[in-house]
Amino acid sequence: AQTVTQSQPEMSVQEAETVTLSCTYDTSENNYYLFWYKQPPSRQMILVIRQEAYKQQNATENRFSVNFQKAAKSFSLKISDSQLGDTAMYFCAFSKLTGNQFYFGTGTSLTVIP
């Protein structure tokens, strides 16, 4: 079975600062995908970043980057130059390479303080 754990229910960061959200997962698969989704108050699920486990290079998308440690089964999200619009719930998710379902963590509520 696949499990995703987010151990930080809430976090806050000053505007323009950097924050890192933690995620660990458990799987027996060797190849898979990992994701970070953002859920603002509108509740729309927005894909922030995706990492393919067979790629050693960490994914980056503008101010968002990940630290993927495959051996440790760790997948943290770093948000640089935090903006007020980054305030949201952030969910870490896992998908098998051939799977049809995503496995989500319980989320981290991030507040950016002006």
Add this chain to the structure above:
Amino acid sequence: NAGVMQNPRHLVRRRGQEARLRCSPMKGHSHVYWYRQLPEEGLKFMVYLQKENIIDESGMPKERFSAEFPKEGPSILRIQQVVRGDSAAYFCASSPETSGRLFREQYFGPGTRLTVT
């Protein structure tokens, strides 16, 4: 290209009534997934459908819940005889066909918040 559409956005039902949640996938997408988000929790997979077929329903409760994705029209998640524990946000996602690739990107709709009174 319009995104995944879900309606209604909010639905209130009394205990024992039926709830019907609709999902229109993105244009050209033939794969639909339903997830449930209970308060203070992440999304949990319920069911995966292709046109006219249920592919994986391993996350669906055994009773009262059903899903369909007909040849024409939206996908429907139906909950019969709702109970308070069914109160949650229900999200639909859709994926396109992929040729030669195993992985399908899932695009999420805005969700339907079901409240059972």
